[in-house]
Amino acid sequence: MIRLATGRRALFGALLAAALLLFVPLRAALGLTGLDDAGLTARQVEGSLWGGRLVEARFGAVALGDVGARLAFWPLLLGRARLELAGGGERPLHGAVTVSRHGMGIDGMTASLLxxxxxxxxxxxxxxxxxxxxxxxxxxxxxxxxxxxxxxxxxxxxxxxxxxxxxxxxxxxxxxxxxxxxxxxxxxxxxxxxxxxxxxxxxxxxxxxxxxxxxxxxxxxxxxxxxxxxxxxxxx
Missing domain, CATH: 2.40.128 (Lipocalin)
Incomplete structure (x- = not known):
C-alpha cells in the first residue's frame, strides 16, 4: 500500500486553502493586487477572481462599460497581476490589464473607449x-x-x-x-x-x-x- 507523505491535517489544510482561493471575490482581488489603485474601478463587481464581471467599469476617466473579468493564475507566480477583460455589445472589448510592483500596462487591447x-x-x-x-x-x-x-x-x-x-x-x-x-x-x-x-x-x-x-x-x-x-x- 502506498502511503502519502503528507499528513491528513496538512492535506486538509492545503485543500481548504485552495478552495478559499477559488472563491475569493473579484472585488477583493482588485484591492489585493493593486488593480484598483492603478485606476480600474466599477460601479459593481460580481463573481470570483477566476471568473467575474465588472459593471460600468472605468479606467481612470475612461468608460469601459460592462465587461467580463478573470485573473490569470500563472502571472501571479511571477509577481504580476493580469486581469483579462472581455466585453461585447455595441462596444466590444478584449485584452488584459497588468500590474506589478514596478509597473503597469495593457496587453493586446482591442476596444472602443468613450x-x-x-x-x-x-x-x-x-x-x-x-x-x-x-x-x-x-x-x-x-x-x-x-x-x-x-x-x-x-x-x-x-x-x-x-x-x-x-x-x-x-x-x-x-x-x-x-x-x-x-x-x-x-x-x-x-x-x-x-x-x-x-x-x-x-x-x-x-x-x-x-x-x-x-x-x-x-x-x-x-x-x-x-x-x-x-x-x-x-x-x-
Missing amino acids: TGQLFAPLPVTALDLDAATVRFRDGQCERAEGRVRATLAGAAGGVTLPPTLSGPARCDAGALLLPLTSQAGTEAATLRVTGDGRYRVEFALRNPDPATVPKLEAAGFIGGADGYRLGVEGRF
Whole structure:
C-alpha cells in the first residue's frame, strides 16, 4: 500500500486553502493586487477572481462599460497581476490589464473607449484601440505598439473636423506617444501620456481658411509657422 507523505491535517489544510482561493471575490482581488489603485474601478463587481464581471467599469476617466473579468493564475507566480477583460455589445472589448510592483500596462487591447469630456474643449469622443500593448516600468514607457484611432464630433473654433484621426503607438523619451493624423494630413493630434497618468494633447490645423482664423484665435488656438495649435492637459 502506498502511503502519502503528507499528513491528513496538512492535506486538509492545503485543500481548504485552495478552495478559499477559488472563491475569493473579484472585488477583493482588485484591492489585493493593486488593480484598483492603478485606476480600474466599477460601479459593481460580481463573481470570483477566476471568473467575474465588472459593471460600468472605468479606467481612470475612461468608460469601459460592462465587461467580463478573470485573473490569470500563472502571472501571479511571477509577481504580476493580469486581469483579462472581455466585453461585447455595441462596444466590444478584449485584452488584459497588468500590474506589478514596478509597473503597469495593457496587453493586446482591442476596444472602443468613450472619453466623454476628458479632452475638452477638443471634441474627441472616443479612442479605438487595435491590438494595443503599452507597458510602463518604474514610470517609464518601455513598450508600445498597435494602432489608435480618435473619433471626433463637431467643430473646433468654427472649423469642421474630419471624423477620425489615427496613428501608431510608440514610446518617446519615457512617455507613451500617439501621433494621430487625418487622412488628408491637414489635421493632427499628438497625445503624450506619462507613467503617472498625466497627458498632454496638441491639436494642430495646418493651413486653415484665413476666414476662420479669428474664430480659431477666440477658441484659444495659437498661430505658428505650420498652422494653428491648441494644447490640452489633464490626467486619466
